[in-house]
Amino acid sequence: MAVIGRIREIKELDRLLASKEAEFLALYGRRRVGKTFLIREHFKKQFCFELTGVKDGTLKEQLVNFHQQLSGRSRKLRPLPASWQEAFQQLADHLGSLRGNGKRVVSWTNCRGWLVPARAFFRRWIISGMLSHPRIRG
Ligand SMILES: Nc1ncnc2c1ncn2[C@@H]1O[C@H](COP(=O)(O)OP(=O)(O)OP(=O)(O)O)[C@@H](O)[C@H]1O
Numbered sequence: 001m002a003v004i005g006r007i008r009e010i011k012e013l014d015r016l017l018a019s020k021e022a023e024f025l026a027l028y029g030r031r032r033v034g035k036t037f038l039i040r041e042h043f044k045k046q047f048c049f050e051l052t053g054v055k056d057g058t059l060k061e062q063l064v065n066f067h068q069q070l071s072g073r074s075r076k077l078r079p080l081p082a083s084w085q086e087a088f089q090q091l092a093d094h095l096g097s098l099r100g101n102g103k104r105v106v107s108w109t110n111c112r113g114w115l116v117p118a119r120a121f122f123r124r125w126i127i128s129g130m131l132s133h134p135r136i137r138g
């Protein structure tokens with residue numbers, strides 16, 4: 001289904017996609033306004049990983065969910081990560097193993113703070129690991 005409207009938002013998404021750098025986009029808004037739909041539709045070809053937190057999930061449940069999502073996108077067998085640090089390492093490994101030099105889009109849905117414990121790692125991962133990874137850069 002095509003995205004209706006959202007001209008301004010699409011222009012910004014295209015700018016991020018065309019950029020030579022790794023980019024970070026925080027998208028927020030009321031429920032059901034079309035955040036997930038816009039990202040999924042617009043970045044269809046670039047999507048490499050998507051995670052939505054488990055409602056009120058424990059750390060173990062969030063990591064199992066992460067593991068299932070990553071396993072669904074990668075043929076490589078990886079152990080269940082014991083921590084967010086390990087999980088992000090696995091994600092960086094997965095992204096680095098993909099073919100092509102195009103932009104890769106990772107979507108991280110933190111509904112009502114379900115993934116808050118992962119936030120510190122996410123920030124660190126973006127600042128250091130992801131941006132310095134030779135195959136992930138740009
Ligand atoms: N721009 C649009 N054009 C066409 N359909 C749309 C558009 N935006 C939203 N929709 C429709 O509305 C539905 C709900 O949108 P979506 O699930 O993306 O909302 P959301 O903002 O992610 O909500 P939540 O905060 O609950 O996760 C979509 O599945 C889609 O069918």
Ligand SMILES: [Mg+2]
Pocket residue numbers: 035036037109
């Ligand atoms: Mg959504």
